[in-house]
Amino acid sequence: MTRALVAVSAESPDEVLAAVLAALSGTGPAVLPLVKGAEALTDEAGTSRLGEVPRAVAVVIETSGSTAAPKRVMLTTDALLASAAATSVALGGDGQWLLAIPAHYVAGVQVLVRSIAAGTTPVVLPSGHFDPEVFADFAEQLTAPLRFTSLVPVQFARLLSAAQTNYRLLTVLRRFTGILVGGQAIRPELIELADLLDLRLVRTYGSSETAGGCVYNGYPIGNTTVRVVGGELEISGAVLALGYLGDASRTAERFVEERGVRWYRTGDLGEIDPETGLVRVLGRADNVIISGGEKVSLDAVERLVRRVPGFEDAVVLGADDAEWGQVPVVVVAAALNAAVPLERIRELVGEELGKAARPSRLLTVPQIPLLSSGKPDRQALAELIR
Template sequence: MRLVPGTPDAVLSALTAVLDGTGTPFAPVPADPAAAERVRQAVAPDEPLESDDCAVILATSGSSGEPKGVMLSADALVASATATHDRLGGPGQWLLPMQPYFVGGLQVLTRSVIAGYAPVVLGESFSAAAEAMTGERRYTAMVPTQLARYLDRELEALRSFDAIVIGGASMSAELKARVRAEGVTAIPAYGMTETGSGCVYAGEPLNGTSVDFDDGRILIKGPTLFSGYRLRPELTAEVFRDGWFRTQDRGRLVDGRLQVVGRLDDVVISGGVNVTLTAVQARLLEHPGVADAVVLGVPDAEWGSRVVAFVVGQPGRDQLRDFVSEVLPRTWAPQQVVELTELPMLASGKVDRQRLAEGVR
């Protein structure tokens, strides 16, 4: 197993080779030294591969804990790319606006190889990159934060795509409404590195993927699943049961579509009361003075877990507590409010929850 630079050209070259059978398994490494070291620790490049069923090893983003090395086979990558094209209406050309050392970016390149089109890599201008595309069908993938920013200044370019796959985080109701109003075809996708990127589009599983539940926990089965965690057989055995991958997410079916409710660790006990953090966060996002928000449970000697709201905006703690209490129990209102100019983000486009939590402990 070899390390390759996490640049689009280097990853595309290595990926093309493993997909056609001429290359060896690889792990893409970001340029940032600290991030590169986390990848090396997760993928253990000097240790023999424990599975022949591995083409790429990706390090999870570690947004809420230690990064893990996720082994993906060539068959899983191809199955994901093929099912995506089937759902979107056929192969096309892809624009890459994200880093290819995360699964969302890697799969943009995989889809490009399968479709036979050279991917267009985002430069300084999104519009210029969109104009450079020559495929009959045009696709891209991004996180909600990118979509929201491009809606403000790149609307016509967004409208030119046949489909924009949105992953990495859930889309807010406000963002979904705005996308519909502006005539942009944005499709929310649910998935993760372990599922070979998005495996459920707009609540409906891709071809070959099945969804089930175990006491609210989302279970996934299908050909896009990873082969296991690098040198973590005990963890691999813990998350796989009878071919089903046991995610850390809670969900349910609503009108036959998957609705992700939150993570299993989104419920904390604060002062003896069970608090659903995602419900508090959703309520805060409804406040006109809050542009963005994340709610975490932070260890506290008095409360057990202290509910802390990190908000982009300046409504004030008391106002936000009252606003939350209008629709949720008063005991769910955040004990602490941290005002920020923006939420810290990982390169994957996810909020750096670990950094936020460490800043208030």
């Protein structure tokens, strides 16, 4: 059996909330939240041009990361509600949410789903530039005993920076039962500062394919299971997506079945502590270059470079090289560059990762281009270093 799929403008979170509620209850079509262009996917009669999806699907999330090709992830009602239930247990109960992430991202949709499951009304932060003062204004509208929000690291960093001199903001942040931060790695110094400020930070790991975060502070939630196969993290559990809309080959590549259990191949390198079960994400499996015949993880190089003062938001990319084949290149915003010479960066990286991992160039740009999610736009930066 199938159901219709309709596009809803993510610029109207209230409309997305209503559409998702109808989809979850089975009284409405499946929903594809889009940041723009939703109107073009409906004809003059108001009929969706998107066609049909399997009946179990409630929400489709369109993703296009900083390097990967776009894809549409089909999330079932069961997966979305399983994720919401696991989050509730992990965070100590249902509560009220502040929506601070666009509603076309899985983290934004999950704020709405969790609110529906909890029977609470989310407070919606206005779109546009993320302003800590505006965040505080809307966070003060939360009235439930348990209060939550979900952020990306760049938002969290701005809040922490402002909270150090803004007591009102700090007080508001301390009222949150949980501040979920995910989407990319959080710098260690931000984690330390959050602890120093007595904030309840929850570091999340997951993706659209897992209905959002399914590993909190390094540990799987709900019935999620994580394993390592060939160095790559694989995930199973009730939160898994059905697959990719209109892309059977990619679905078969990423979702595999073994002894009756479905696993999602994340594409992330990682490790699991055999004693504690703590999951550690090491970087993307496809973000590796061959330099001088040796494999070099650009994520590992980037983590080291970002420890250098002034390079906290630097990006490391791979570039072709006549001698080495490929080499790491560091890109940093001019305003953040602390004038550390390239040779010092090469020395630090070489000491820990070896000669092949040493960056060959240091490129300074006016600012690091970002995607709407707050992640660096690596495709745009790759054009600059060619």
